[in-house]
Amino acid sequence: MATLSSNLLFIAFILYLVATLFYGGSIKSKKDKNEKNGTNKWGKIAVLLTIIGFISQLGYFITRWIAAGHAPVSNMFEFTTFFGMALVGAFIVIYFIYRTTLLGLFTMPVAILVIAYASMFPRDITPLIPALQSYWLHIHVTTAAIGEAILAISFAAGLIYLVKAIDQTKSSKRTFWLELVMFSLVAVLGFVVVSSVFSGIGYHEKFNWTDKHGNQAVVEYTMPAITGPHEGELLTKDGFKPLVDMPAFINAKKMNTVVWSFIAGLILYGLIRLILRKRIAAALQPLVKNIKLDFVDEISYRSVLIGFPVFTLGALIFAMIWAQMAWSRFWGWDPKEVWALITWLFYAAFMHLRLSKGWHGEKSAWLAVIGFVIIMFNLVAVNLVIAGLHSYAG
Amino acid sequence: MKDVKCECGHVNPHGTVLCEACGKVLDEQDSKSKQLLDMRYEGSARRSQTYSKTFIDKIWNFFSSVKVGVWLIIITLLASILGTILPQEMYINLPADVYYEQEYGWFGKLYYQLGLHDLFGSWWYLLLIAMIGISLVICSLDRVVPLHKALKVQKVTRHEGFLKRQRVFGVNENVDENDFMTIKEHLKGKRYHVRVENGDLLAEKGRFSRWGPYVNHVGLIIFLLGGMLRFIPGFYVNENLWVKEGETAVVPETGEKFYLKNNQFILQHYDKDKDKTFEKAIDQAGQVVKNYQSNVVLYKRVSENLPGEERKLEKVKEYKVRVNHPISFDGYSIFQSSYRSELKAMTFLLTNKDTNQTFGEVKINLEDPKAKYDLGNGYSVRILNYFPDFEFDKNGEPSTKSRTPNNPAFVFEMSSPDKEKPETSFVAIKQTIEPFGDNTYKMAFKGINTQNVSGFTVRKDSSLWLFVLGGIIFMIGVIQGAYWNHRRIWIQKKNGQVWVAAHTNKNWYGLKRELETIFADTKLAIPEDQLQRENVDEEGV
Ligand code: HEM
Numbered sequence: 060m061a062t063l064s065s066n067l068l069f070i071a072f073i074l075y076l077v078a079t080l081f082y083g084g085s086i087k088s089k090k091d092k093n094e095k096n097g098t099n100k101w102g103k104i105a106v107l108l109t110i111i112g113f114i115s116q117l118g119y120f121i122t123r124w125i126a127a128g129h130a131p132v133s134n135m136f137e138f139t140t141f142f143g144m145a146l147v148g149a150f151i152v153i154y155f156i157y158r159t160t161l162l163g164l165f166t167m168p169v170a171i172l173v174i175a176y177a178s179m180f181p182r183d184i185t186p187l188i189p190a191l192q193s194y195w196l197h198i199h200v201t202t203a204a205i206g207e208a209i210l211a212i213s214f215a216a217g218l219i220y221l222v223k224a225i226d227q228t229k230s231s232k233r234t235f236w237l238e239l240v241m242f243s244l245v246a247v248l249g250f251v252v253v254s255s256v257f258s259g260i261g262y263h264e265k266f267n268w269t270d271k272h273g274n275q276a277v278v279e280y281t282m283p284a285i286t287g288p289h290e291g292e293l294l295t296k297d298g299f300k301p302l303v304d305m306p307a308f309i310n311a312k313k314m315n316t317v318v319w320s321f322i323a324g325l326i327l328y329g330l331i332r333l334i335l336r337k338r339i340a341a342a343l344q345p346l347v348k349n350i351k352l353d354f355v356d357e358i359s360y361r362s363v364l365i366g367f368p369v370f371t372l373g374a375l376i377f378a379m380i381w382a383q384m385a386w387s388r389f390w391g392w393d394p395k396e397v398w399a400l401i402t403w404l405f406y407a408a409f410m411h412l413r414l415s416k417g418w419h420g421e422k423s424a425w426l427a428v429i430g431f432v433i434i435m436f437n438l439v440a441v442n443l444v445i446a447g448l449h450s451y452a453g
Numbered sequence: 454m455k456d457v458k459c460e461c462g463h464v465n466p467h468g469t470v471l472c473e474a475c476g477k478v479l480d481e482q483d484s485k486s487k488q489l490l491d492m493r494y495e496g497s498a499r500r501s502q503t504y505s506k507t508f509i510d511k512i513w514n515f516f517s518s519v520k521v522g523v524w525l526i527i528i529t530l531l532a533s534i535l536g537t538i539l540p541q542e543m544y545i546n547l548p549a550d551v552y553y554e555q556e557y558g559w560f561g562k563l564y565y566q567l568g569l570h571d572l573f574g575s576w577w578y579l580l581l582i583a584m585i586g587i588s589l590v591i592c593s594l595d596r597v598v599p600l601h602k603a604l605k606v607q608k609v610t611r612h613e614g615f616l617k618r619q620r621v622f623g624v625n626e627n628v629d630e631n632d633f634m635t636i637k638e639h640l641k642g643k644r645y646h647v648r649v650e651n652g653d654l655l656a657e658k659g660r661f662s663r664w665g666p667y668v669n670h671v672g673l674i675i676f677l678l679g680g681m682l683r684f685i686p687g688f689y690v691n692e693n694l695w696v697k698e699g700e701t702a703v704v705p706e707t708g709e710k711f712y713l714k715n716n717q718f719i720l721q722h723y724d725k726d727k728d729k730t731f732e733k734a735i736d737q738a739g740q741v742v743k744n745y746q747s748n749v750v751l752y753k754r755v756s757e758n759l760p761g762e763e764r765k766l767e768k769v770k771e772y773k774v775r776v777n778h779p780i781s782f783d784g785y786s787i788f789q790s791s792y793r794s795e796l797k798a799m800t801f802l803l804t805n806k807d808t809n810q811t812f813g814e815v816k817i818n819l820e821d822p823k824a825k826y827d828l829g830n831g832y833s834v835r836i837l838n839y840f841p842d843f844e845f846d847k848n849g850e851p852s853t854k855s856r857t858p859n860n861p862a863f864v865f866e867m868s869s870p871d872k873e874k875p876e877t878s879f880v881a882i883k884q885t886i887e888p889f890g891d892n893t894y895k896m897a898f899k900g901i902n903t904q905n906v907s908g909f910t911v912r913k914d915s916s917l918w919l920f921v922l923g924g925i926i927f928m929i930g931v932i933q934g935a936y937w938n939h940r941r942i943w944i945q946k947k948n949g950q951v952w953v954a955a956h957t958n959k960n961w962y963g964l965k966r967e968l969e970t971i972f973a974d975t976k977l978a979i980p981e982d983q984l985q986r987e988n989v990d991e992e993g994v
Contacts, residue, residue: 061730126730157962183733186723186741189776271556308557353984357962364935364959371931376924384777387788387910388691389920392573393544394537404530408523415493415519441537 060126061184067119068140068174074112075147075171081105082164086346102160109163110151116144127184130197134185138200139177139438145201145208146170149362153212157358161350165215172247179254195381202373203399207434209366210406216359217427219347223355224421227341234338240428241339245331246324250316253323257282264298266291271307278312286314356420359427360413367406374399398437405433463606466599468503471496474608476615489983490618492956495607497599516588517595525588529581536572539564586677589670597667604660609650611943611954619943619954621964623980628951632975636944639971645942653945663958665934672927679919690785690913697795697906701752701766705911707785712752712766718792718905719746745789746775747907751782774909784913791908796858801880801896803832803867812869814899819858831870834896838864843881851879867894940964942971953980 085102098106120141123131131137150166218240225233264280268288278288287293287301288311305311328339335342378399379389390396409426412418418426457465463474471490472479478490490496501517504510515521539561545552549570553561568575616622637654640647645656683689692705696715704711721744725735735741752766772780779788798818802811813828819841827833842854843862851862862881869875872893879886880896940957957964965982972979 128730181734181737183737184730185734185738186728186731186743188742189745193777354962357960361960368928368931368935372928376928379920379924384779387779387786387790387912391543392536392541397533397537397573401530401533404526404533408526408530411519411523411526416523 060122064119064122064126065182067115067122071112071116071119071144072171072174074108074115075167075174078105078108078112079164079167079171081108082160082167083346085160086164086349098158098160102163105160105163106151106154109147109167113144113147113151116140116147120144123184129187129192130201131184132197132200132204133187133191134180136177136180136182138204139180140174141201142204142208142438143170143174143177145205146173146211149205149208149212149366150215153209153358153362153365156361157354159350159354159358161219161347162212162215162358164346165218166212169211169215169244172244172251175251176247179251190385193381193384195377195384199373199377199381202369202377204373206366206368206370206373207402207438209362209369210434211431213359213362213366213427214431216355216362217424217431219350220352220355220359220421220424221428222340222343223347223350224352224424225340227338227344234340236425237340238338242324242328245328245339246320249323249325249327250320252327253282253319254316264293264295266293268292268311269307280312280315282315282319284311284315285318286311288312352420356423359424360419363406363409363427363430367410370406371403375403395437395441398433398441402430402433402437405430461608461612463608466498468498468500469496470498471603471615472612473497473603473606475610475612476607477612478614478618488618489620490615492619492958494596494600495603497603499595499599501595513591513595516584516591519592522585522588522592525581525585529578529585532572532578532581535569536578539570541573542570582677582680586674589674593667593670597664600663604663607655609648609655609943610653611655611945613947613952616943616945616947616952616954619956620961620984621955621968621980621982623953623978625951625953625977628975628977632977633944635975636971636977639973640942643967643971645940654943656942656944657940659937659939662933662937663939665930665932665937667930668933669927669930672923672925672930674923675926676920676923679916679923682916682919688915690911692911693790694787694909694911695793695906696747696749696909698904704785704787706913707783709758710754711769711782711785712754713787713909714750714752715907716748716750718907719744719748720792720905721746744775745792746773747789747792747909748773749780749787749907751780774907779912784915786912788910788912789907790910793906793908794903795906796861796901797904798902799861800899800901801834802899803828803834803869804895804897806893806895811897812894815896817863819861822863831868833868835866835868835875836863837866837877840881863896865896867892867896869894938963940967942968951977953977955980 081101082105085099085105120131123137132141146166147170150163150170154160154162221233221237225231225237227234258281262281262283264284266278266280266284266288268276268278269290270276271289277294278291283299284291284301285303287304289305289307291301291304291311293300305314331339378396382391382396383389409423409430412426413423456467457469457479459465459472459475459477459479461472461475461477463472465473465479469479471477473495476496478496499517501514505514539553539557542549547555549565553565553570555561557564564570572578633654637647637649640656643658645658647654647656649655690706694702694705694713696702696713698715698718701712701714703709704713720742723731723735723741723743725732728735731741748771750771751769753769754764755767756762756765758764769782770780774780774787774789776789779786781787796819798816800814800816803813803815804811812830812832815826815828815834817823817826817836822836822839825833825835838851840851840853840862841856841858841860843860844852844854846852854860860882862879865878865880866875867878876892876894877887877889878892878894878896879888880898885895938957938960940955942955943953945952945954955964955968961982965979968979
């Protein structure tokens, strides 16, 4: 069952990749202009592939559930994969409201990156500690992920808006920030590439080091150490000597992964720039020339409107019900909870600015981008850096 | 302040921008402008936009401003971020003044000194939340009343200026009665509520969604009220309770009415041989806990609570308290929250240091040690002093920190037939002191017995229902406001033409698509989005 499950996930992943190419094709071949009923042949195939991929991933989810005996949303790999699936699902729903394949061209790569990122974490089926043995937990986590996925669609739409609206002929603050967003996506790819390469060749090296309480400990790196641990002493013969030693309060191993991802991201980005000979956003601009700005603006806002109630229900209300059962208090100011609150407050501010201050268009698109950054921060950094009760990492 | 009478005859309150009935722009200056109308709150007279004389006006205006509201939200958001940088006080297990500096150096010290270690309990964080609450109340009142009135008294026939300056607008020259009927049918098919007066038509749907924000704000206010109630004593009970296996303890804050007996504490781990699926993960993680459980019996006291009187207990129920499965009774819930293993007894052997010969075993019950243990054949041991939780106090004297045997220490007096005077020895874990010179005998440590102690949280939360109610109302409100929208379509005869205008509070694309179906099969042109035309003009430049 577990093998079947991983195969289904793999199939889904490939289908998403192929679908993305077709989305690209559907934009390029808009020549046969029958504007009215929107989607052309390429686009139809792309959507079909997306749906089949989604069903395949749903199959992964169900089979893994059967194998584990609990909903597969209980560690970093499972949760992040589910988030990727929800992203595809949310796109399918929004597609059938607005019928634009361009949104697919921007959403699918994000979903693919999310799933690839997820696969870098241990994929073993994990047992549940007592606090996690609650169906409220599973309801909470899945609903929250779906809410976040719908909100992420507003990011994709916002990105389309910015790519179209920002003048790429001269460099400005706006081109810089937009390009930074593009770079961040490339850096995630960088993380996936270096992790896969080093785990592919089975790289390992061990260190003795001293933690912040002065205790000796051993740490095992899976990538060559650029940032070594505090007072680290290399134990592995022919291991890579760290370039810099980190102070004790920094997790040098995680830092090392970040540095590697950043370097790989820079290299990849450099290559892309070399090939394109312009900013990524500038290269994407021709793809978006046929879409109306206020149309994507509306898709973005609509996604927030649809996603916000789902997010509130999943990330706050169901979370409170579960916390009440598991820890006897529905709210404990745990970092993960606080970041859910921060996300919620942010989108509340977003809607108020839009409704009452008239922050439409570009401002709104930037807010959608910031919102996605907050969601990603909660998913990635809060789990891995600010460990708390919810932390899957430990 | 004077009310304003519109040319249509309707009397509007002072401060009205658009006549509540016909929509005419009341400000002469403004009425010349060609710009699209600002349709928020229907141009009704809001208190905050009208008065700003007295102190109360100023307060009202401050809190009714969305700008202020958004700032409050943003400040709260940023403050919350600060509270997640380092663990909050409730998650650390050392005194705060030690912990932060020790763990995080100067930064930790600063964090502690700024009071960020208890950010979410700080007065200024509470003040921020309170201000959001006040803002919610005032801004909602400021808008909902006039908005409600304006929507209620709106007439079908609208002023030309109102129609012309709607975002979606169009003019048609010749329209016959048939087209009119078709459109009416289409509108009804789309669930519009259609009103016709003097040949003019107003179709409206989803007005209730306009109340969504106000409903959700009410939900939030109720939720915040729930939080305030917690400060009333007795509304909120949150106590820890430790019960040893086999012991019965009174449940705190119940007026000594309920008692809990802990029959057994159970700790289970996943077994990788039985739980095959998890084999790899268990290998990775070492041991993974599967279950924390206390088998308990709940009793209720049936006797009077008088001093001297023996308490009589009546069994209420037996329950297996596990994480996620608390036992609940009479508004209280008892949760499994932790456990520890405690020393119960220690065993020593009276031993001759030279020959290693032993003369009997002393098993000391750490909760109730005996004064003297007779070992027969003239051997005996007396306990001169017992420190259950041993430490050296400020003066360097041995003393005990608590009654719990965390670190037991004894002063023994060992008597034997071959010694005239008994020998004295001080014995603590891993150390022995012989205060009066070298002894012949020693108390050799043999072993310990432990027992499990279950840690429970006793909770009563009388304000919980307010949070539940607030949460439900909030959800109804957001869904109402987000998943529906308020659409209106005016089709009116002006100057021998037929004017069409449409408005929605959000989701214009949806409205325009709906207009396409509504105007299908008629000679009427689908009205245009004037905003988009403007944009196109701009882009064209
Ligand atoms: C965390 C607290 C808050 C939340 C979660 C919240 C939520 C909402 C939501 C979901 C909407 C509907 C937005 C839309 O449909 O796009 C809304 C509208 C609104 N909120 Fe809030 N709100 C909060 C605080 C405030 C505060 C403090 C104020 C006061 C200044 C305020 C004033 C308004 C106003 C004036 C509207 C628009 C109503 C309308 O135009 O019909 N809100 N709020």
